[in-house]
Amino acid sequence: MxxxxxxxxxxxxxxxxxxxxILSLFVSILLFSFRVLSAQTxxxxxDWVDPDTGHRIVRLSREPGSESLYFHQNAYTTDGDxxxxxxxxxxxxxxxxxxxxxxxxxxxxxxxxVGRKTRRVYFTKDGTVYATNLDTKETKTIVKLPFRGGIASxxxxxxxxxxxxxxNAETPPNGxxxxxxRQSGIGQDWQTAKKLGPDGKPLTYAERKEMMMNDRxxxxxxxxxxxxxxQTEEVKSILRSTDWLxxxxxxxxxxxxxxxxxxxxxxRVDRLWTVKTDGSGLTKIHTRTMNMEIAGHEFFSNDGKxxxxxxxxxxxxxxxxxxxxxxxxKRTWYHLQRDEWSVHFNVSRDGSFFSGDGGDSEMVxxxxxxxxxxxxxxxxxxxxxxxxxx
Numbered sequence: 001m002x003x004x005x006x007x008x009x010x011x012x013x014x015x016x017x018x019x020x021x022i023l024s025l026f027v028s029i030l031l032f033s034f035r036v037l038s039a040q041t042x043x044x045x046x047d048w049v050d051p052d053t054g055h056r057i058v059r060l061s062r063e064p065g066s067e068s069l070y071f072h073q074n075a076y077t078t079d080g081d082x083x084x085x086x087x088x089x090x091x092x093x094x095x096x097x098x099x100x101x102x103x104x105x106x107x108x109x110x111x112x113x114v115g116r117k118t119r120r121v122y123f124t125k126d127g128t129v130y131a132t133n134l135d136t137k138e139t140k141t142i143v144k145l146p147f148r149g150g151i152a153s154x155x156x157x158x159x160x161x162x163x164x165x166x167x168n169a170e171t172p173p174n175g176x177x178x179x180x181x182r183q184s185g186i187g188q189d190w191q192t193a194k195k196l197g198p199d200g201k202p203l204t205y206a207e208r209k210e211m212m213m214n215d216r217x218x219x220x221x222x223x224x225x226x227x228x229x230x231q232t233e234e235v236k237s238i239l240r241s242t243d244w245l246x247x248x249x250x251x252x253x254x255x256x257x258x259x260x261x262x263x264x265x266x267x268r269v270d271r272l273w274t275v276k277t278d279g280s281g282l283t284k285i286h287t288r289t290m291n292m293e294i295a296g297h298e299f300f301s302n303d304g305k306x307x308x309x310x311x312x313x314x315x316x317x318x319x320x321x322x323x324x325x326x327x328x329x330k331r332t333w334y335h336l337q338r339d340e341w342s343v344h345f346n347v348s349r350d351g352s353f354f355s356g357d358g359g360d361s362e363m364v365x366x367x368x369x370x371x372x373x374x375x376x377x378x379x380x381x382x383x384x385x386x387x388x389x390x
Contacts (some may be wrong), residue, residue, distance in 0.1 A: 013101060052111050060094045062101055063087040063300075071344040071357075072249055072299040073153075074113050080349070082134055084121050086111055091121060093134050104137050112151055117158045124151055129161060129228075143233045151228070152248040155255040160277060161228040162258060164245045168222045204362045210265055217264035225260060227277055239281050243269075253304030257326075259285075266294035267315055272307070274326075285324050290314055294364075297323065302349045310345065316364050321345055321354060321376070334378050341365035342374060353377050 047058045066087040069075040082093045084104075091105035109123040109130075120131040122142070129142040129151060140159075145151070149165030161265050195211065197203050203211070220242040227236050238258065239245070246263035256277045262269040272285035272295060285307055286295045292314035299308055304326070309334065311322035319341045323332040334354075342356025343363065356374040359367050 001143070043047070060101075061085055061087070063089065063092075063221055066092075069111060069113075071297075071346055072247075073111075074116065074252065077114060077119050077134065078116055079119075082119075084111070084114055084134070090125065091132075104134055105132050105139070110151075112161070113154045115154060115158045116156050120158075121316065122154050123163075127229050131231075142230050143228055145228070146235060149226070153250040153258075154230075155250040155277075156253050157255045159255060160250070161230060162225070162248050162250055163228070164223055164225050164260075166221050167240070177332065206362050206364070210258055213263065214265050214268070217268065225275075236275065236277075236306060239275055239282070247298065249298075249300060251304045252300050252302060257304075259298060259300065259307065266296045267292045271296045272298050272309060272324075274307075285309075286322070297344055299346065301347055301351055303351070306347075306351070308345065308347060308354075310341075312364070319365060332380075334376070336376075338365050339367045339370045339372075339378075340374060341367060341370065 002130045028343055044059060047056060049056050060083070066085050068085055076082070081097060084091055084093055086092075086109075088108070090103050090107055091109060091111060092103045094101055104121065105123065107125070109125045112122040112124065112129070114121050114134070115131070118131075119134045120140075121134060122129060122131045123158040124130070124145075127148065128144045130139055131142050132139040147165065151161050151163040153162040154160070155162070169331040183195075185302050195208055197201050197207065221244070222240070222242050223245045224237050224241075225239045225245055225248065227238060228234070229236075239260075244263040245259040245260055247259075249259045251257035251259070253301070257274060258277060259272070259274050261273065263271075270284055270288070273283065274285060275282045282324050285298070288295075290313060293312065295309050296309045296317045297310045300306070303310065307324045307326060309322050309324075311320040312318060313320065319338065321336060323334075325331070339363045340356070341359055341364075343359050344357050346355050348354070354376040356376065358374060359365050359370045361367060361370070363370075
C-alpha cells in the first residue's frame with residue numbers, strides 16, 4: 001500500500017478517535033448538566049439534619065418563590081401560633097400547631113405587617129390598603145391613599161399607618177417601604193451595572209450599592225414622613241427633610257413612637273432617630289465617637305423597651321450588637337467576632353437571645369467564614385470585685 005494511503009488511513013482513524021472522544025465528552029457534559037439541572041429543580045426536603053452543626057432544619061414553605069418579610073416587619077400573630085409568608089400567588093399562613101399552610105390573600109400584594117392587636121395582615125394593592133383576617137379570611141378596605149407613596153408600618157393599636165414619600169415628584173407606590181427604593185427615587189439598574197472602581201477593576205455588588213446610596217443621598221430630594229388614620233383616613237405630615245428618610249418602624253407597644261433612619265452610606269449619616277406621631281420629641285439615638293464609625297439596621301425589641309442595631313467602631317474593624325433603652329438612655333453593647341457579624345440581627349420575644357444571618361467576604365466585615373445562621377446567647381462582663389462605676 002502506498003505511503004500516502006497509509007497516512008490517509010492513519011489520519012482517518014485519528015479523526016474518528018477524536019470525534020468519538022469529543023462526542024463522549026459532549027454526552028458527559030450533557031449528562032452532568034442534566035444532573036445539575038435536576039438537582040436544582042428537584043423538590044427540596046421538608047426537613048433534614050445539618051451535617052455541620054447537627055441542628056434539624058424544617059422547611060415551612062411549599063410553593064417555590066415563597067419569602068419571609070423583611071427582618072423588622074412583624075410576621076407573627078400576637079399569640080405566636082401563625083406566621084405569614086408571601087409567594088408569587090399570594091399571602092399564606094403557616095400554623096405551628098397543625099403545620100398547615102393556608103392561603104389567605106390571592107395575588108401579588110405589598111405586605112406591610114401583621115397587626116399586633118388583631119389577627120389581620122395589612123397589605124397594599126393598587127394604591128389601597130387592605131386588611132385580611134388570618135382565620136376567617138374576611139378582607140376589609142382600610143384606606144385609599146390620596147397620593148403615590150409607600151406604607152411601611154402600622155402602630156401598636158392599629159389606628160395609624162406610617163409611610164414616607166418624595167414631595168417634589170410622583171413616584172410609584174411601594175407597598176411595604178422595604179429598602180425604600182421606589183418612594184425614594186432609586187432605580188434598580190445599580191444591581192446589574194458593571195461600574196469600574198478607581199483601579200479599573202469591576203466593583204463588587206456591595207460597592208455598587210454603596211455608590212448608589214451615596215448618589216441618592218447627594219440628590220437632596222425633599223421628602224416627608226406621614227401617618228394615615230385607619231379610622232378617618234386623615235393624612236398628617238410628621239417630618240419634612242431633604243435627607244433620605246427610610247426604614248420606618250412603629251414601636252410594637254407605644255402607638256405614638258416612630259423610629260426612622262437617615263439613609264445613605266452609614267459612615268456619612270447620623271442614621272438612627274425617633275420622633276412622636278405629633279412631630280415632637282425628635283431624638284438622635286446614636287452619636288458617632290470616631291471617624292468611620294457606623295450604626296444601622298435598627299429594630300425594636302418585642303416589648304418596645306429597647307432599640308437594637310449593628311454598630312462598628314470603626315467600620316469593618318470592631319463589631320457590636322448595640323442596644324439603647326428608650327426610657328433611660330442606658331446602653332448595652334454585645335461584642336462580636338468578625339465571622340459572627342451579620343447583615344441583620346433579631347431578638348427573641350423574651351429578649352433572652354439573638355439571631356443573625358451572617359455575611360460573606362465582600363460585605364463590610366469581610367468575613368472569611370461568615371456564611372452561617374447564628375444563635376447568640378448574650379454574656380455580660382461583670383464588674384471586678386463588685387466595684388461599680390455608674
